[in-house]
Amino acid sequence: DGADRWHTLSRLGTAVGLLDSIVAWNRELRRPKSERSRALLALEHTRSGRILDRLEHSVAAGAYARHMDAARIALGTALGWTERRHRTFEWREGRPVLSAWYDDIAQASSFTATLPPIA
Numbered sequence: 001d002g003a004d005r006w007h008t009l010s011r012l013g014t015a016v017g018l019l020d021s022i023v024a025w026n027r028e029l030r031r032p033k034s035e036r037s038r039a040l041l042a043l044e045h046t047r048s049g050r051i052l053d054r055l056e057h058s059v060a061a062g063a064y065a066r067h068m069d070a071a072r073i074a075l076g077t078a079l080g081w082t083e084r085r086h087r088t089f090e091w092r093e094g095r096p097v098l099s100a101w102y103d104d105i106a107q108a109s110s111f112t113a114t115l116p117p118i119a
Contacts, residue, residue, distance in 0.1 A: 011063055011071035014051060019078040021047045026086045048089065056095040064101065068108070076105040085119045 025044035028036055055075070058064070064072050079102045082091050092099040105111060 007063075008069050008071050011058070012074055014055065014058070015071055015074035015078050018048060018051045018055070019074070019081070021051060022078065022082050022086050022089070025089070029088065045089070048091070052091055052095055052098065056098045059101045060097040068110075072105065076102065076108075076111060080106060080111060081116060084116050087119065 021044050025041060025048065028040050028044070055064075064075055066072070079091065079098075082089060083102075092102075
């Protein structure tokens, strides 16, 4: 129904916000060290952590648990990309529920068939 669609869009926005933060942070780390913005690195570290902490509570409350909708796929993809391509960030630390959620979704054939290389 309509309420489910709004909840899915809200969860999708959170997952995309996480990916946006991680990608911005990772892009800055790829710049020469002398050209990196410490302010941007600190901002994205804080932003990513804040989103992940919110996700830890949301997943514990049952969010992202239903069928394979866009929000669930986006969150799984964001966490998988972070784990394999942004390895300087220990996103699992202090987030056991989110970590277990990711371990579960990462077993789906659609995820295992499309894993990005480890950077």
